[in-house]
Amino acid sequence: MQTVTQLDPLRGAVEALRADGPIALVPTMGALHEGHLALVREARRHAAHVAVSIFVNPRQFGPKEDLASYPRQAERDSQLLEAEGASLLWLPDVAAMYPQGYATSVSVDGVSAPLCGAARPGHFDGVATVVCKLFNQVQPDLAFFGEKDWQQLAVIRRMARDLDLLFPSAEAIRGVPTVREGDGLAMSSRNAYLSVEQRKDAATLPRAMRQAIAAIRGGAGYDAALQALTSTLLSGGFSSVDYAEIRDAASLELREGPHSDPARLFVAARIGTTRLIDNMPL
Template identity: 70%
Template sequence: METVTTLARLRPATDALRTSGSLALVPTMGALHEGHLTLVREAREKADHVAVSIFVNPRQFGPNEDLDAYPRQMARDSALLEAEGVALLWAPPPDEVYPKGYATNISVEGVSSGLCGGDRPGHFDGVATVVCKLFNQVRPDLAFFGEKDWQQLAVIRRMARDLDLTRPHVDAIHGVPIVREADGLAMSSRNAYLSAEQRAIAAALPRAMSGAIAEMRGGMAVKTALRELSATLLAAGFDSVDYAEVRTGADLIPSVEADPENRLFVAARIGGTRLIDNRALG
């Protein structure tokens, strides 16, 4: 595996890979877990070569968020990726991605509204901007993202379509199903922030979501099921619930229908840790 930290070296490295087949990109912020490695394996099945980026993107963190505390484990992550057969690791420093005088921002309307977009102003502008830059830097044929960040995936798909970053009628952006712990909690780098007591509480999130979906499918009004879901999480020990909503799967339009194509989205906090999850109602 080749590790590249400058654009000057990245371009010839990716050009060389493309001479012998297709290239997939798995963008990450590092602190890799089995969810990330699942993305890598999916990419290896569908492309001849896999590139992974590790970049803790400062533009998607708010002023009071965990940019400085976000786990950075480059040596460990590099070893994991090499063991998975990754061809190239793109690990630029911040000033390589955002050089002095950088002044461009990408904003995706509609799908970025509400949910995490409401709780984290500017977050999805930072996501869209850095992913657009990564696509232009690596120029992959395919890209892979986890469905745990479903709203992020919707933003990236819309941005790529609107800016003609992928070929027309080609499904170049692949969403990969959520990888979960044995107790159902969605894998996340931020799970490492949880104490043992908080981790036990966190397991209530997937259970409460499954219960709410069962209630909705059994005929309970969506709004009632969402109120009960929030109350269940608070009773279990969560400190707050940022949102519990049902939205359409593709366009993320709020809905009060228990349509199988709709999804349940939840964000809740334990101490300083914010956990998100989503599930299809069908």
């Protein structure tokens, strides 16, 4: 696996790989876990080469968020990616990604507004900007993202569609199902922030979500199911619930009752200082 830290060598490395066939990109912020590695494996099934980017993007962190403490484990991550058969690691620093005088931002209306967009103003502008740059830098044929960040996936697809991107096109941006721990908790780099007791309590989140979905499928109203979910979290070790909502799977429009189009349950809740998010199909 080749590791590149500057843009000009990246372009040369990508051109050499492309001679062998399609390239898939897996964008990450590092601190890799089994969820990231599942993306790499899925990408390898669909492309001749897999490029992985690791960049802790300051533009998607708010002023009181965990940019400084976000885990950085480049050497370990590199070893994991090499073992999974990745061909290229794109490892830029902030100066390489946002050179002096950088002044451009990408903003996606609509799907970025609710859920984490409301709770974290500016977050998805930072996501759309860095992913647009990564797409232009690597020009992959395919890109793979985890469905745990479903709203992020919707934002990126909308961006690709609206900007008429070809490398990759919106149709070539693939979602991969959430990878979970044995107790159901969605894998996340932020799980490392949890104490032993908090980690035990965190399993309440997927359990409460499954209970809410089962209640709705059994005929319960959306409001009653969501209120019960919130109560379960607050009595199960969580300090607050940012949101617990049912929304259209594609448009992310709020749902207040049954509908013929697919919907998903979205939850964000805090346990100690750690904010966990999850979503499941209804």
